[in-house]
Amino acid sequence: MSRRNIFELLTEKYDVVKEMNKIRRIFNKLRFSTIQFSSEKLTLEELFDFYALPSWKQRGTVFSYKEIKAKLHLPQSFSALKIEEILLTLEYYINVLFAVNAKCFNIKNPLALPSYECRMLVSNIDILLEHLNYKPLEFPKEELVILVPKNPAATAVAEISSEEIAFAILKYNHASLKGQLEEKRKLLVSIANEYEPLLEKPVEGFKDYFAKTTGLLNNLNIRHNNKAGKNKNEIVAKMSPEELESWYDELYQLLLFCVLCKDNYERKGKVSELLKNLKTELKAK
Template identity: 55%
Template sequence: MARKNIFELLSEKYNIVKEMNKIAELFLSIEITATNPLNFQSGIYSIEQIFEWNCFPKWKQRGPYLSCAEMKADLNIPNSFSNNMDDIIKGLEYYINILRLVTVNFSRNLNISYPSAYPMLLKNIDILLEHLNYEEQVFAQDEKVILVPKNPAATAVAEITDKEHIAFAILKYNHNSLKGNIAEKKSLLLSIANEYEPLLKNPINGFSDYFDKANCLLNNLNLRHNNLEGRDKREIVCEMPAEELEKWYDELYQLLLFCVLIKDNIKRKKEIDDLVKKLINL
Protein backbone atom coordinates (compact mmCIF):
# COMPACT_ATOMS: atom_id res chain seq x y z
CA MET A 1 0.00 0.00 0.00
CA ALA A 2 1.37 3.41 -0.99
CA ARG A 3 2.35 5.71 1.85
CA LYS A 4 -0.04 8.61 2.41
CA ASN A 5 1.57 12.03 2.15
CA ILE A 6 1.23 14.52 5.00
CA PHE A 7 -1.59 16.42 3.25
CA GLU A 8 -3.69 13.27 2.88
CA LEU A 9 -3.07 12.45 6.53
CA LEU A 10 -4.07 15.95 7.64
CA SER A 11 -7.27 15.88 5.60
CA GLU A 12 -8.34 12.75 7.48
CA LYS A 13 -8.04 14.64 10.76
CA TYR A 14 -10.69 17.22 9.87
CA ASN A 15 -13.19 17.55 12.73
CA ILE A 16 -16.32 19.62 12.12
CA VAL A 17 -16.93 20.63 15.75
CA LYS A 18 -13.26 21.52 16.28
CA GLU A 19 -13.21 23.60 13.08
CA MET A 20 -16.46 25.38 13.97
CA ASN A 21 -15.02 26.37 17.33
CA LYS A 22 -11.88 27.68 15.62
CA ILE A 23 -14.11 29.82 13.39
CA ALA A 24 -16.10 31.07 16.40
CA GLU A 25 -12.89 31.96 18.24
CA LEU A 26 -11.51 33.84 15.23
CA PHE A 27 -14.78 35.68 14.67
CA LEU A 28 -14.88 36.87 18.29
CA SER A 29 -11.18 37.62 18.71
CA ILE A 30 -10.16 39.29 15.45
CA GLU A 31 -9.35 42.99 15.89
CA ILE A 32 -9.79 45.42 13.00
CA THR A 33 -7.97 48.75 12.84
CA ALA A 34 -10.13 51.61 11.53
CA THR A 35 -8.97 55.14 10.69
CA ASN A 36 -10.78 58.06 9.09
CA PRO A 37 -14.03 56.80 10.62
CA LEU A 38 -17.51 58.04 9.86
CA ASN A 39 -19.27 57.76 13.19
CA PHE A 40 -16.70 56.67 15.77
CA GLN A 41 -13.14 57.28 16.87
CA SER A 42 -10.14 55.75 15.19
CA GLY A 43 -9.09 52.62 16.96
CA ILE A 44 -9.16 48.84 17.12
CA TYR A 45 -12.54 47.14 17.06
CA SER A 46 -14.11 43.70 16.92
CA ILE A 47 -15.99 42.51 13.85
CA GLU A 48 -19.33 42.93 15.63
CA GLN A 49 -18.45 46.48 16.76
CA ILE A 50 -17.62 47.52 13.21
CA PHE A 51 -20.85 45.92 12.06
CA GLU A 52 -23.04 47.50 14.75
CA TRP A 53 -21.72 51.02 14.32
CA ASN A 54 -21.67 51.21 10.54
CA CYS A 55 -24.35 48.87 9.23
CA PHE A 56 -26.71 47.50 11.84
CA PRO A 57 -29.05 50.56 12.04
CA LYS A 58 -29.71 50.48 8.27
CA TRP A 59 -29.55 46.72 7.73
CA LYS A 60 -32.73 45.56 5.97
CA GLN A 61 -32.82 42.39 8.06
CA ARG A 62 -32.34 44.11 11.45
CA GLY A 63 -36.02 43.91 12.42
CA PRO A 64 -36.54 45.28 15.96
CA TYR A 65 -33.08 44.28 17.20
CA LEU A 66 -30.69 46.86 18.65
CA SER A 67 -27.48 44.87 18.98
CA CYS A 68 -25.67 41.71 17.93
CA ALA A 69 -25.86 40.46 21.51
CA GLU A 70 -29.66 40.72 21.50
CA MET A 71 -29.93 38.94 18.17
CA LYS A 72 -27.55 36.14 19.20
CA ALA A 73 -29.46 35.65 22.46
CA ASP A 74 -32.75 35.09 20.61
CA LEU A 75 -31.03 32.79 18.12
CA ASN A 76 -29.33 30.87 20.97
CA ILE A 77 -25.98 31.08 19.21
CA PRO A 78 -23.27 29.85 21.61
CA ASN A 79 -19.67 31.05 21.78
CA SER A 80 -18.58 27.39 21.90
CA PHE A 81 -20.18 24.69 19.77
CA SER A 82 -20.90 21.02 20.41
CA ASN A 83 -21.99 18.29 17.99
CA ASN A 84 -25.33 19.98 17.21
CA MET A 85 -25.71 20.50 13.47
CA ASP A 86 -28.57 23.00 13.80
CA ASP A 87 -26.44 25.24 16.02
CA ILE A 88 -23.46 24.97 13.68
CA ILE A 89 -25.45 25.95 10.57
CA LYS A 90 -27.21 28.75 12.46
CA GLY A 91 -23.90 30.06 13.78
CA LEU A 92 -22.26 29.97 10.36
CA GLU A 93 -25.21 31.78 8.83
CA TYR A 94 -24.93 34.53 11.45
CA TYR A 95 -21.17 34.92 10.94
CA ILE A 96 -21.43 34.92 7.15
CA ASN A 97 -24.11 37.61 7.02
CA ILE A 98 -22.08 39.93 9.25
CA LEU A 99 -18.78 39.22 7.49
CA ARG A 100 -20.31 39.83 4.07
CA LEU A 101 -21.66 43.23 5.10
CA VAL A 102 -18.41 44.17 6.82
CA THR A 103 -16.36 43.20 3.77
CA VAL A 104 -18.65 44.56 1.04
CA ASN A 105 -20.19 47.64 2.64
CA PHE A 106 -17.76 48.98 5.18
CA SER A 107 -14.43 48.76 3.44
CA ARG A 108 -15.48 51.41 0.95
CA ASN A 109 -16.54 53.81 3.72
CA LEU A 110 -13.66 53.38 6.15
CA ASN A 111 -9.92 53.06 5.97
CA ILE A 112 -9.85 49.57 7.44
CA SER A 113 -6.80 47.43 8.09
CA TYR A 114 -7.65 43.75 8.29
CA PRO A 115 -5.33 41.40 10.23
CA SER A 116 -3.92 38.33 8.47
CA ALA A 117 -6.39 36.16 10.41
CA TYR A 118 -9.35 37.79 8.61
CA PRO A 119 -8.89 36.12 5.19
CA MET A 120 -8.03 32.90 7.04
CA LEU A 121 -11.40 33.12 8.80
CA LEU A 122 -13.21 33.52 5.48
CA LYS A 123 -11.30 30.61 3.95
CA ASN A 124 -11.97 28.34 6.95
CA ILE A 125 -15.69 29.03 6.63
CA ASP A 126 -15.55 28.02 2.95
CA ILE A 127 -13.72 24.80 3.86
CA LEU A 128 -16.25 23.93 6.56
CA LEU A 129 -19.16 24.53 4.18
CA GLU A 130 -17.55 22.11 1.74
CA HIS A 131 -17.31 19.43 4.43
CA LEU A 132 -20.93 20.06 5.43
CA ASN A 133 -21.99 19.97 1.73
CA TYR A 134 -23.68 23.35 2.15
CA GLU A 135 -23.51 26.45 0.00
CA GLU A 136 -24.22 30.16 0.35
CA GLN A 137 -27.15 31.71 -1.46
CA VAL A 138 -26.79 35.49 -1.59
CA PHE A 139 -29.76 37.84 -1.91
CA ALA A 140 -27.97 41.15 -2.31
CA GLN A 141 -31.09 43.27 -2.71
CA ASP A 142 -32.45 42.02 0.62
CA GLU A 143 -29.01 42.13 2.25
CA LYS A 144 -29.10 38.53 3.40
CA VAL A 145 -27.33 35.21 2.90
CA ILE A 146 -28.87 31.83 3.65
CA LEU A 147 -27.12 28.47 3.85
CA VAL A 148 -28.72 25.52 2.10
CA PRO A 149 -27.64 21.93 1.36
CA LYS A 150 -26.13 21.67 -2.10
CA ASN A 151 -28.90 20.79 -4.52
CA PRO A 152 -27.90 21.24 -8.18
CA ALA A 153 -31.52 21.17 -9.39
CA ALA A 154 -32.64 23.85 -6.93
CA THR A 155 -29.66 26.04 -7.78
CA ALA A 156 -30.29 25.65 -11.52
CA VAL A 157 -33.98 26.59 -11.26
CA ALA A 158 -33.24 29.53 -8.95
CA GLU A 159 -30.70 30.84 -11.43
CA ILE A 160 -33.06 30.81 -14.41
CA THR A 161 -35.97 32.59 -12.71
CA ASP A 162 -36.05 36.37 -13.00
CA LYS A 163 -38.06 36.81 -9.78
CA GLU A 164 -35.97 37.01 -6.63
CA HIS A 165 -38.81 36.04 -4.28
CA ILE A 166 -39.35 32.82 -6.24
CA ALA A 167 -35.63 32.07 -6.25
CA PHE A 168 -35.66 32.63 -2.50
CA ALA A 169 -38.63 30.25 -2.05
CA ILE A 170 -36.89 27.57 -4.11
CA LEU A 171 -33.68 27.81 -2.13
CA LYS A 172 -35.26 28.34 1.28
CA TYR A 173 -37.19 25.06 0.97
CA ASN A 174 -33.86 23.27 1.51
CA HIS A 175 -32.97 25.29 4.58
CA ASN A 176 -31.96 23.25 7.61
CA SER A 177 -34.42 25.09 9.89
CA LEU A 178 -37.43 23.94 7.83
CA LYS A 179 -37.06 20.26 8.69
CA GLY A 180 -40.38 19.29 10.27
CA ASN A 181 -41.99 22.66 9.49
CA ILE A 182 -44.81 21.43 7.26
CA ALA A 183 -46.73 24.72 7.32
CA GLU A 184 -43.78 26.69 5.96
CA LYS A 185 -42.95 24.03 3.37
CA LYS A 186 -46.59 24.09 2.24
CA SER A 187 -46.43 27.87 1.81
CA LEU A 188 -43.21 27.67 -0.22
CA LEU A 189 -44.55 24.86 -2.41
CA LEU A 190 -47.65 26.90 -3.22
CA SER A 191 -45.53 29.92 -4.13
CA ILE A 192 -43.44 27.82 -6.50
CA ALA A 193 -46.47 26.03 -7.99
CA ASN A 194 -48.37 29.30 -8.51
CA GLU A 195 -45.40 30.81 -10.32
CA TYR A 196 -45.15 27.85 -12.70
CA GLU A 197 -48.87 27.12 -12.99
CA PRO A 198 -48.97 28.00 -16.74
CA LEU A 199 -46.20 25.47 -17.32
CA LEU A 200 -47.93 22.79 -15.23
CA LYS A 201 -51.14 23.27 -17.22
CA ASN A 202 -49.30 22.99 -20.55
CA PRO A 203 -46.91 20.05 -20.20
CA ILE A 204 -44.02 19.43 -22.54
CA ASN A 205 -44.68 16.77 -25.18
CA GLY A 206 -43.24 13.44 -24.10
CA PHE A 207 -43.09 14.44 -20.43
CA SER A 208 -46.78 14.88 -19.61
CA ASP A 209 -46.71 12.11 -16.99
CA TYR A 210 -44.39 14.15 -14.76
CA PHE A 211 -46.62 17.22 -15.03
CA ASP A 212 -49.76 15.14 -14.37
CA LYS A 213 -48.20 13.66 -11.24
CA ALA A 214 -47.16 17.10 -9.99
CA ASN A 215 -50.69 18.45 -10.48
CA CYS A 216 -52.19 15.38 -8.80
CA LEU A 217 -50.04 15.86 -5.71
CA LEU A 218 -50.77 19.59 -5.61
CA ASN A 219 -54.51 18.89 -5.79
CA ASN A 220 -54.63 16.06 -3.26
CA LEU A 221 -52.01 16.69 -0.55
CA ASN A 222 -53.81 19.57 1.17
CA LEU A 223 -52.00 22.19 -0.88
CA ARG A 224 -54.23 23.73 -3.54
CA HIS A 225 -57.38 22.44 -1.87
CA ASN A 226 -58.54 21.57 1.63
CA ASN A 227 -58.16 17.79 1.56
CA LEU A 228 -58.89 17.38 5.27
CA GLU A 229 -62.63 18.05 5.08
CA GLY A 230 -65.47 18.89 2.71
CA ARG A 231 -65.91 17.73 -0.85
CA ASP A 232 -62.16 17.47 -1.50
CA LYS A 233 -61.47 15.40 1.61
CA ARG A 234 -58.94 12.58 1.17
CA GLU A 235 -58.97 9.99 3.94
CA ILE A 236 -55.42 8.90 3.17
CA VAL A 237 -54.21 12.46 3.75
CA CYS A 238 -56.25 12.81 6.96
CA GLU A 239 -54.65 9.65 8.35
CA MET A 240 -51.13 10.36 7.09
CA PRO A 241 -48.49 10.94 9.80
CA ALA A 242 -46.77 14.33 9.67
CA GLU A 243 -43.42 12.73 8.80
CA GLU A 244 -44.91 10.96 5.78
CA LEU A 245 -46.70 14.09 4.57
CA GLU A 246 -43.43 16.02 4.79
CA LYS A 247 -41.72 13.27 2.79
CA TRP A 248 -44.28 13.63 -0.01
CA TYR A 249 -43.96 17.43 0.09
CA ASP A 250 -40.21 16.98 -0.39
CA GLU A 251 -40.83 14.61 -3.33
CA LEU A 252 -43.24 17.10 -4.89
CA TYR A 253 -40.66 19.85 -4.50
CA GLN A 254 -38.13 17.81 -6.48
CA LEU A 255 -40.78 16.99 -9.09
CA LEU A 256 -41.61 20.68 -9.56
CA LEU A 257 -37.93 21.47 -10.06
CA PHE A 258 -37.69 18.69 -12.62
CA CYS A 259 -40.67 20.04 -14.58
CA VAL A 260 -39.11 23.51 -14.76
CA LEU A 261 -35.76 22.08 -15.86
CA ILE A 262 -37.47 20.02 -18.57
CA LYS A 263 -38.86 23.21 -20.09
CA ASP A 264 -35.50 24.97 -19.86
CA ASN A 265 -33.64 22.09 -21.46
CA ILE A 266 -36.20 21.66 -24.25
CA LYS A 267 -35.67 25.32 -25.12
CA ARG A 268 -31.91 24.85 -24.98
CA LYS A 269 -32.11 21.73 -27.17
CA LYS A 270 -34.14 23.58 -29.79
CA GLU A 271 -31.56 26.39 -29.93
CA ILE A 272 -28.76 23.84 -30.29
CA ASP A 273 -30.70 21.97 -33.00
CA ASP A 274 -31.14 25.22 -34.93
CA LEU A 275 -27.42 25.95 -34.70
CA VAL A 276 -26.48 22.40 -35.78
CA LYS A 277 -28.74 22.71 -38.86
CA LYS A 278 -27.06 25.98 -39.81
CA LEU A 279 -23.60 24.49 -39.34
CA ILE A 280 -24.43 21.44 -41.47
CA ASN A 281 -25.86 23.59 -44.25
CA LEU A 282 -22.85 25.91 -44.46
Protein backbone atom coordinates in the same frame (compact mmCIF):
# COMPACT_ATOMS: atom_id res chain seq x y z
CA MET B 1 -50.90 37.40 18.71
CA SER B 2 -48.35 35.49 20.81
CA ARG B 3 -45.09 37.15 21.74
CA ARG B 4 -42.07 36.04 19.73
CA ASN B 5 -39.06 34.95 21.76
CA ILE B 6 -35.53 36.34 21.35
CA PHE B 7 -34.36 33.45 19.17
CA GLU B 8 -37.23 33.88 16.74
CA LEU B 9 -36.42 37.57 16.48
CA LEU B 10 -32.71 36.90 15.94
CA THR B 11 -33.36 34.49 13.07
CA GLU B 12 -36.29 36.38 11.53
CA LYS B 13 -34.29 38.11 8.82
CA TYR B 14 -30.91 37.12 7.45
CA ASP B 15 -29.14 39.80 5.40
CA VAL B 16 -26.60 38.01 3.17
CA VAL B 17 -24.66 41.18 2.27
CA LYS B 18 -24.49 42.37 5.86
CA GLU B 19 -23.39 38.93 7.10
CA MET B 20 -20.75 38.68 4.35
CA ASN B 21 -19.25 42.00 5.42
CA LYS B 22 -19.23 40.76 9.02
CA ILE B 23 -17.33 37.63 7.92
CA ARG B 24 -14.86 39.82 5.99
CA ARG B 25 -14.23 41.98 9.08
CA ILE B 26 -13.66 38.97 11.35
CA PHE B 27 -11.38 37.31 8.78
CA ASN B 28 -9.23 40.46 8.57
CA LYS B 29 -9.26 40.99 12.33
CA LEU B 30 -7.89 37.59 13.38
CA ARG B 31 -4.38 37.61 14.83
CA PHE B 32 -2.04 34.73 15.76
CA SER B 33 1.16 34.46 17.82
CA THR B 34 4.09 32.33 16.64
CA ILE B 35 7.47 31.35 18.04
CA GLN B 36 9.32 32.85 15.07
CA PHE B 37 7.42 36.15 15.30
CA SER B 38 7.01 36.28 19.08
CA SER B 39 7.18 40.08 19.19
CA GLU B 40 4.18 40.53 16.91
CA LYS B 41 0.97 38.84 15.94
CA LEU B 42 0.27 37.80 12.36
CA THR B 43 -2.98 38.12 10.48
CA LEU B 44 -4.51 34.95 9.10
CA GLU B 45 -3.29 35.84 5.60
CA GLU B 46 0.25 36.63 6.84
CA LEU B 47 0.25 33.27 8.62
CA PHE B 48 -0.84 31.69 5.33
CA ASP B 49 2.01 33.45 3.47
CA PHE B 50 4.77 32.45 5.91
CA TYR B 51 3.75 28.91 6.87
CA ALA B 52 1.29 27.46 4.35
CA LEU B 53 1.72 29.02 0.92
CA PRO B 54 5.29 27.82 0.14
CA SER B 55 4.25 24.15 0.29
CA TRP B 56 0.59 24.51 -0.71
CA LYS B 57 -0.15 22.26 -3.70
CA GLN B 58 -2.44 24.87 -5.25
CA ARG B 59 0.16 27.64 -5.11
CA GLY B 60 1.14 27.52 -8.77
CA THR B 61 3.61 30.40 -9.10
CA VAL B 62 2.06 32.97 -6.77
CA PHE B 63 4.26 34.54 -4.09
CA SER B 64 1.68 35.92 -1.67
CA TYR B 65 -1.97 36.07 -0.68
CA LYS B 66 -2.09 39.56 -2.18
CA GLU B 67 -1.27 38.12 -5.59
CA ILE B 68 -4.01 35.51 -5.21
CA LYS B 69 -6.59 38.16 -4.26
CA ALA B 70 -5.55 40.34 -7.20
CA LYS B 71 -5.92 37.44 -9.62
CA LEU B 72 -9.37 36.67 -8.23
CA HIS B 73 -10.44 40.35 -8.25
CA LEU B 74 -11.89 40.03 -4.76
CA PRO B 75 -13.85 43.13 -3.63
CA GLN B 76 -12.79 45.20 -0.62
CA SER B 77 -16.35 45.14 0.70
CA PHE B 78 -19.84 44.11 -0.35
CA SER B 79 -22.67 46.54 -1.04
CA ALA B 80 -24.93 44.43 -3.28
CA LEU B 81 -26.05 40.82 -3.49
CA LYS B 82 -23.57 39.56 -6.08
CA ILE B 83 -23.61 35.81 -5.44
CA GLU B 84 -20.60 34.97 -7.61
CA GLU B 85 -18.40 37.53 -5.80
CA ILE B 86 -19.56 36.31 -2.41
CA LEU B 87 -18.96 32.63 -3.25
CA LEU B 88 -15.53 33.34 -4.75
CA THR B 89 -14.50 35.29 -1.64
CA LEU B 90 -15.83 32.59 0.69
CA GLU B 91 -13.96 29.96 -1.32
CA TYR B 92 -10.76 31.98 -0.87
CA TYR B 93 -11.37 32.36 2.90
CA ILE B 94 -12.10 28.65 3.31
CA ASN B 95 -8.97 27.60 1.42
CA VAL B 96 -6.79 29.92 3.50
CA LEU B 97 -8.33 28.49 6.68
CA PHE B 98 -7.95 24.93 5.37
CA ALA B 99 -4.28 25.42 4.44
CA VAL B 100 -3.38 27.17 7.70
CA ASN B 101 -5.15 24.53 9.77
CA ALA B 102 -3.44 21.68 7.89
CA LYS B 103 0.07 23.15 7.82
CA CYS B 104 0.36 25.38 10.90
CA PHE B 105 -1.43 23.87 13.85
CA ASN B 106 0.90 20.98 14.56
CA ILE B 107 3.74 19.96 16.92
CA LYS B 108 6.57 21.02 14.57
CA ASN B 109 5.25 24.55 14.33
CA PRO B 110 3.30 25.30 17.54
CA LEU B 111 1.04 28.32 17.33
CA ALA B 112 -1.49 29.86 19.65
CA LEU B 113 -4.70 27.87 19.62
CA PRO B 114 -7.45 29.24 17.36
CA SER B 115 -9.40 31.92 19.17
CA TYR B 116 -13.11 31.82 19.82
CA GLU B 117 -13.40 34.35 16.97
CA CYS B 118 -11.82 31.85 14.59
CA ARG B 119 -14.38 29.22 15.56
CA MET B 120 -17.20 31.75 15.20
CA LEU B 121 -15.86 32.77 11.78
CA VAL B 122 -16.08 29.18 10.54
CA SER B 123 -19.58 28.88 12.01
CA ASN B 124 -20.74 32.12 10.33
CA ILE B 125 -19.37 30.94 6.98
CA ASP B 126 -21.30 27.68 7.37
CA ILE B 127 -24.51 29.58 8.15
CA LEU B 128 -24.08 31.87 5.14
CA LEU B 129 -23.41 28.91 2.84
CA GLU B 130 -26.55 27.27 4.20
CA HIS B 131 -28.58 30.30 3.16
CA LEU B 132 -26.99 30.26 -0.30
CA ASN B 133 -27.69 26.53 -0.69
CA TYR B 134 -23.96 25.72 -0.99
CA LYS B 135 -21.57 23.42 0.84
CA PRO B 136 -17.75 23.03 0.95
CA LEU B 137 -16.31 19.99 -0.79
CA GLU B 138 -12.82 19.05 0.41
CA PHE B 139 -10.09 17.39 -1.65
CA PRO B 140 -7.38 16.70 0.98
CA LYS B 141 -4.86 15.17 -1.42
CA GLU B 142 -5.04 18.24 -3.66
CA GLU B 143 -5.19 20.54 -0.60
CA LEU B 144 -8.22 22.20 -2.12
CA VAL B 145 -11.75 23.14 -1.07
CA ILE B 146 -14.44 24.14 -3.57
CA LEU B 147 -18.01 25.32 -3.00
CA VAL B 148 -20.77 23.35 -4.70
CA PRO B 149 -24.58 23.66 -4.66
CA LYS B 150 -26.26 21.46 -2.05
CA ASN B 151 -29.04 20.90 -4.55
CA PRO B 152 -27.86 21.64 -8.12
CA ALA B 153 -31.40 21.45 -9.49
CA ALA B 154 -32.64 24.03 -6.97
CA THR B 155 -29.77 26.38 -7.81
CA ALA B 156 -30.36 25.95 -11.56
CA VAL B 157 -34.08 26.74 -11.26
CA ALA B 158 -33.44 29.65 -8.89
CA GLU B 159 -31.11 31.20 -11.47
CA ILE B 160 -33.89 31.36 -14.09
CA SER B 161 -36.63 32.49 -11.68
CA SER B 162 -37.73 35.86 -10.38
CA GLU B 163 -35.95 37.06 -7.24
CA GLU B 164 -38.96 36.32 -5.03
CA ILE B 165 -39.41 32.77 -6.31
CA ALA B 166 -35.65 32.14 -6.32
CA PHE B 167 -35.71 32.94 -2.60
CA ALA B 168 -38.62 30.52 -2.07
CA ILE B 169 -36.81 27.75 -3.98
CA LEU B 170 -33.60 28.14 -1.99
CA LYS B 171 -35.40 28.69 1.32
CA TYR B 172 -37.24 25.37 0.96
CA ASN B 173 -33.90 23.55 1.30
CA HIS B 174 -32.87 25.40 4.44
CA ALA B 175 -32.21 23.17 7.44
CA SER B 176 -34.33 25.41 9.68
CA LEU B 177 -37.46 24.37 7.73
CA LYS B 178 -37.21 20.68 8.64
CA GLY B 179 -40.49 19.82 10.30
CA GLN B 180 -42.09 23.16 9.37
CA LEU B 181 -44.93 21.67 7.34
CA GLU B 182 -47.05 24.81 6.93
CA GLU B 183 -44.08 26.92 5.86
CA LYS B 184 -43.08 24.31 3.28
CA ARG B 185 -46.66 24.15 2.01
CA LYS B 186 -46.73 27.92 1.46
CA LEU B 187 -43.43 27.81 -0.43
CA LEU B 188 -44.70 25.00 -2.67
CA VAL B 189 -47.83 27.03 -3.46
CA SER B 190 -45.68 30.07 -4.37
CA ILE B 191 -43.41 28.04 -6.65
CA ALA B 192 -46.36 26.23 -8.26
CA ASN B 193 -48.25 29.50 -8.87
CA GLU B 194 -45.19 30.98 -10.55
CA TYR B 195 -44.89 28.02 -12.92
CA GLU B 196 -48.60 27.25 -13.39
CA PRO B 197 -48.50 28.17 -17.14
CA LEU B 198 -45.61 25.75 -17.60
CA LEU B 199 -47.44 22.92 -15.80
CA GLU B 200 -50.46 23.45 -18.04
CA LYS B 201 -48.30 23.00 -21.15
CA PRO B 202 -46.16 19.91 -20.48
CA VAL B 203 -43.09 19.05 -22.52
CA GLU B 204 -43.65 16.26 -25.06
CA GLY B 205 -42.35 12.98 -23.67
CA PHE B 206 -42.63 14.16 -20.07
CA LYS B 207 -46.40 14.68 -19.77
CA ASP B 208 -46.70 12.03 -17.06
CA TYR B 209 -44.30 13.94 -14.77
CA PHE B 210 -46.25 17.17 -15.24
CA ALA B 211 -49.56 15.39 -14.59
CA LYS B 212 -48.26 13.76 -11.40
CA THR B 213 -46.87 17.08 -10.17
CA THR B 214 -50.24 18.77 -10.68
CA GLY B 215 -51.99 15.80 -9.08
CA LEU B 216 -49.91 16.07 -5.90
CA LEU B 217 -50.45 19.82 -5.74
CA ASN B 218 -54.23 19.30 -5.89
CA ASN B 219 -54.52 16.28 -3.59
CA LEU B 220 -51.80 16.55 -0.94
CA ASN B 221 -53.32 19.23 1.32
CA ILE B 222 -51.41 21.98 -0.48
CA ARG B 223 -53.81 23.86 -2.74
CA HIS B 224 -56.91 22.42 -1.10
CA ASN B 225 -57.85 21.17 2.35
CA ASN B 226 -57.58 17.42 1.83
CA LYS B 227 -57.87 16.60 5.53
CA ALA B 228 -61.44 17.77 6.01
CA GLY B 229 -64.45 19.11 4.14
CA LYS B 230 -65.53 18.40 0.56
CA ASN B 231 -61.98 17.72 -0.65
CA LYS B 232 -61.10 15.35 2.19
CA ASN B 233 -58.96 12.34 1.29
CA GLU B 234 -58.74 9.62 3.93
CA ILE B 235 -55.19 8.62 2.98
CA VAL B 236 -53.93 12.19 3.37
CA ALA B 237 -56.01 12.70 6.53
CA LYS B 238 -54.31 9.70 8.16
CA MET B 239 -50.76 10.70 7.16
CA SER B 240 -48.39 11.66 9.96
CA PRO B 241 -46.69 15.07 9.69
CA GLU B 242 -43.41 13.29 8.94
CA GLU B 243 -44.92 11.27 6.08
CA LEU B 244 -46.65 14.32 4.62
CA GLU B 245 -43.42 16.31 4.79
CA SER B 246 -41.63 13.51 2.96
CA TRP B 247 -44.20 13.74 0.14
CA TYR B 248 -43.84 17.54 0.10
CA ASP B 249 -40.11 17.08 -0.44
CA GLU B 250 -40.78 14.64 -3.30
CA LEU B 251 -43.18 17.15 -4.88
CA TYR B 252 -40.56 19.89 -4.53
CA GLN B 253 -38.11 17.80 -6.55
CA LEU B 254 -40.79 17.09 -9.19
CA LEU B 255 -41.51 20.80 -9.53
CA LEU B 256 -37.82 21.51 -10.10
CA PHE B 257 -37.65 18.69 -12.65
CA CYS B 258 -40.59 20.08 -14.62
CA VAL B 259 -39.08 23.57 -14.76
CA LEU B 260 -35.72 22.20 -15.90
CA CYS B 261 -37.46 20.01 -18.51
CA LYS B 262 -39.04 23.10 -20.04
CA ASP B 263 -35.82 25.08 -19.87
CA ASN B 264 -33.78 22.32 -21.51
CA TYR B 265 -36.49 21.66 -24.11
CA GLU B 266 -36.14 25.27 -25.27
CA ARG B 267 -32.36 24.91 -25.17
CA LYS B 268 -32.61 21.74 -27.26
CA GLY B 269 -34.57 23.67 -29.90
CA LYS B 270 -31.86 26.33 -30.12
CA VAL B 271 -29.13 23.69 -30.39
CA SER B 272 -31.07 21.80 -33.09
CA GLU B 273 -31.44 25.00 -35.09
CA LEU B 274 -27.73 25.74 -34.80
CA LEU B 275 -26.74 22.20 -35.86
CA LYS B 276 -29.12 22.40 -38.82
CA ASN B 277 -27.50 25.66 -39.94
CA LEU B 278 -24.01 24.25 -39.46
CA LYS B 279 -24.82 21.22 -41.62
CA THR B 280 -26.35 23.45 -44.28
CA GLU B 281 -23.19 25.56 -44.30
CA LEU B 282 -21.00 22.46 -44.68
CA LYS B 283 -23.07 21.18 -47.62
CA ALA B 284 -22.84 24.56 -49.31
CA LYS B 285 -19.07 24.26 -49.30
